[in-house]
Amino acid sequence: MATPLPFVADCTLSGSDAHAYLAPLFLGTAGENSAAFERALLGLVREHVRWRRGFHPDDPPSITAADQNEPGFAAAMQRMEDGLRDLSVRLQRSAPMFSPRYVGHMASDLLLPGLLAHLATTLYNPNNVSAETAPVTAAMEIEVGQQLARMCGFNTDPAHGPAAYGHLTSGGTVANYEALWLHRAVRFWPLALADAVGSDEQIAELLARAIGNGSQTSWRLVNLDLPAILDLHANVEAALDKRADGPKLRAQIAAARFERLGIAHFAARHDLAPPVVICPRTAHYSWPKAMQLLGLGDAQLWYADVDAHMRISPASVGLLLERAFREEIPVLAVVGVLGTTEFGTIDPVHELVALRDACAPRGQAFAVHVDAAWGGYLATLFRDADGKQVPRARVGERFEYFPSTHVYRAFTSLGRADSVTVDPHKLGYLPFGAGAFVGRDRRMTRFVGQRPVYIYDKADRASGEDRLAQLGDYILEGSKSGAAAAAVHVSHQVLPLDCEHFGRVCGHTIRAAERLFDRLQEMSRRLAGSCRVAMPVEPDTNLVCIAVNPVGNESLARMNSFGRALFRHFTIDPDRPQACEFIGSHTSLLRQNLAPVAARKLARRLGFDPNSFVTAVHDIADEADHVFLLRHTLMNPWLTDDGEGRAFVDRYCDFLERSIARTLEGDW
Numbered sequence: 020m021a022t023p024l025p026f027v028a029d030c031t032l033s034g035s036d037a038h039a040y041l042a043p044l045f046l047g048t049a050g051e052n053s054a055a056f057e058r059a060l061l062g063l064v065r066e067h068v069r070w071r072r073g074f075h076p077d078d079p080p081s082i083t084a085a086d087q088n089e090p091g092f093a094a095a096m097q098r099m100e101d102g103l104r105d106l107s108v109r110l111q112r113s114a115p116m117f118s119p120r121y122v123g124h125m126a127s128d129l130l131l132p133g134l135l136a137h138l139a140t141t142l143y144n145p146n147n148v149s150a151e152t153a154p155v156t157a158a159m160e161i162e163v164g165q166q167l168a169r170m171c172g173f174n175t176d177p178a179h180g181p182a183a184y185g186h187l188t189s190g191g192t193v194a195n196y197e198a199l200w201l202h203r204a205v206r207f208w209p210l211a212l213a214d215a216v217g218s219d220e221q222i223a224e225l226l227a228r229a230i231g232n233g234s235q236t237s238w239r240l241v242n243l244d245l246p247a248i249l250d251l252h253a254n255v256e257a258a259l260d261k262r263a264d265g266p267k268l269r270a271q272i273a274a275a276r277f278e279r280l281g282i283a284h285f286a287a288r289h290d291l292a293p294p295v296v297i298c299p300r301t302a303h304y305s306w307p308k309a310m311q312l313l314g315l316g317d318a319q320l321w322y323a324d325v326d327a328h329m330r331i332s333p334a335s336v337g338l339l340l341e342r343a344f345r346e347e348i349p350v351l352a353v354v355g356v357l358g359t360t361e362f363g364t365i366d367p368v369h370e371l372v373a374l375r376d377a378c379a380p381r382g383q384a385f386a387v388h389v390d391a392a393w394g395g396y397l398a399t400l401f402r403d404a405d406g407k408q409v410p411r412a413r414v415g416e417r418f419e420y421f422p423s424t425h426v427y428r429a430f431t432s433l434g435r436a437d438s439v440t441v442d443p444h445k446l447g448y449l450p451f452g453a454g455a456f457v458g459r460d461r462r463m464t465r466f467v468g469q470r471p472v473y474i475y476d477k478a479d480r481a482s483g484e485d486r487l488a489q490l491g492d493y494i495l496e497g498s499k500s501g502a503a504a505a506a507v508h509v510s511h512q513v514l515p516l517d518c519e520h521f522g523r524v525c526g527h528t529i530r531a532a533e534r535l536f537d538r539l540q541e542m543s544r545r546l547a548g549s550c551r552v553a554m555p556v557e558p559d560t561n562l563v564c565i566a567v568n569p570v571g572n573e574s575l576a577r578m579n580s581f582g583r584a585l586f587r588h589f590t591i592d593p594d595r596p597q598a599c600e601f602i603g604s605h606t607s608l609l610r611q612n613l614a615p616v617a618a619r620k621l622a623r624r625l626g627f628d629p630n631s632f633v634t635a636v637h638d639i640a641d642e643a644d645h646v647f648l649l650r651h652t653l654m655n656p657w658l659t660d661d662g663e664g665r666a667f668v669d670r671y672c673d674f675l676e677r678s679i680a681r682t683l684e685g686d687w
């Protein structure tokens with residue numbers, strides 16, 4: 020195993036130390052590390068060819084010298100070259116996400132080890148759907164799942180209680196789908212059990228033990244807490260294993276399950292209201308998609324209010340839970356977001372798990388899923404090399420403001436959630452196609468098994484780690500690239516998931532955001548005579564949004580029009596990429612997501628008429644239901660230091676100031 024990069028003594032990691040640490044890890048803005056990259060890639064390609072040759076070296080060549088001398092051969096090669104040249108020309112119109120001038124969406128230069136691993140593994144083309152089609156990379160996937168689970172704070176050692184698991188997905192969206200798919204399967208299973216075989220004496224006893232005294236109503240069965248369901252399932256399985264009629268009873272249970280009957284039959288049979296999922300108004304749009312896809316209906320996605328920091332309001336979640344309890348509506352999950360897509364804000368995971376624990380005694384159970392697609396890797400800042408939690412003060416030594424008590428508590432409570440989404444292809448700096456789902460208890464996988472006979476031998480009843488390697492058995496996707504697993508694996512090998520390694524890479528994103536925050540405050544004071552510059556949401560992490568309003572303008576619609584005109588300076592034209600100095604992104608702060616007090620406060624800070632900020636627009640010229648914002652994702656490794664001691668964040672602010680001046684002069 021490669022030795023992780025050394026830990027430089029200065030844990031504040033400012034200036035040149037930080038730069039030196041990051042320098043070998045990326046290709047570099049102008050391909051500064053291209054020699055090492057090319058050398059490594061060529062070596063990997065040659066190794067691959069050697070590997071091919073070593074497999075039955077006596078086999079006759081499939082392509083002979085005579086084939087290669089055919090005129091058609093050269094013509095075909097030429098067509099390939101033309102095609103690739105054409106591709107390369109087209110690709111040069113891509114968004115330059117490698118550059119520190121790119122502060123738009125969640126993308127940046129990639130970690131070299133992961134990029135090389137990805138490219139090299141594609142040559143072998145493993146399919147991680149099963150260990151048979153990916154004997155190497157499927158095991159890597161299970162291992163990185165364990166690493167991510169530990170990063171979240173979950174136990175992964177079966178000797179110490181329920182052990183977590185994790186696996187890769189194509190992205191955060193699919194991991195979120197999977198979360199609901201799994202939590203639904205688990206939550207509804209006791210109903211199927213009671214329905215199908217509840218009259219069996221032994222099963223009835225196990226059910227009674229899980230539920231306690233009283234009748235086995237649908238409401239009670241659907242509100243068993245997660246550990247109780249997983250224990251019940253394990254006990255039932257163990258009992259069935261020993262019984263001659265076990266296979267028959269298993270078939271009966273399967274026939275009564277939600278997954279077999281579908282929502283209409285299942286709900287009618289159990290006289291159940293359609294289940295709901297609770298998430299914040301800031302949730303990513305994959306959540307309504309998940310509800311649609313799973314046939315739950317996005318009307319059953321209940322949005323909890325967010326506070327002025329754009330964090331989910333536990334009080335609002337509490338009210339929604341009250342309503343669900345009163346009306347006997349099952350809650351599949353409460354979703355918290357660790358790093359919201361638009362603002363990078365951190366939901367109070369500690370309060371969500373506390374709510375879950377507080378609701379259990381009254382007989383209301385639900386899972387807490389944390390969508391940490393964006394912020395997940397920041398958890399490395401809070402864990403040392405031994406896996407222990409780093410005290411807040413020590414985390415804070417590297418930063419000016421981070422982490423607030425709130426942020427610290429949220430991250431250090433992640434291990435109390437039931438499942439987590441985290442994306443290596445975001446703050447893990449890896450090529451796209453690498454999201455991940457992590458579950459606190461690997462027994463959850465037993466509720467969704469599919470074992471196609473052409474992949475899994477019917478006689479094979481693998482258990483434990485071996486079973487986990489049969490990914491296709493329990494994940495949502497089918498064929499999947501082993502290259503993603505290799506990329507994550509190598510990158511975690513080079514940069515273990517702790518504050519001294521991966522945390523240093525993530526740490527610079529926070530420092531960049533803090534620097535931008537400070538510069539924007541200064542700019543706001545400097546420009547007070549011509550316009551108001553404000554951050555409507557104080558950053559929790561590494562995303563910063565701003566709104567700008569010319570002094571004297573009281574119309575929100577006009578202010579938004581100014582914002583859109585300003586944003587044109589941050590939009591790249593693929594035909595003239597050099598004409599754009601910085602590439603940004605935008606979002607809108609919706610009035611419906613703000614409490615009236617927060618909306619009025621924002622209007623006052625930006626100087627527009629609060630009455631023009633409305634939830635429904637009535638075609639009145641000055642009205643708007645949103646505030647247009649410039650959004651900055653600060654993840655590029657060279658934002659605080661360009662190698663010559665200048666910060667791109669500062670250059671960005673200069674450009675922003677000039678762009679504001681130009682926009683003010685123009686027609687908006």
Ligand SMILES: Cc1ncc(COP(=O)(O)O)c(C=O)c1O
Binds near residue numbers: 442
């Ligand atoms: C919080 C959050 N969840 C989920 C996703 C979806 O992830 P992906 O785009 O990888 O599917 C995103 C993407 O930005 C996100 O920010």
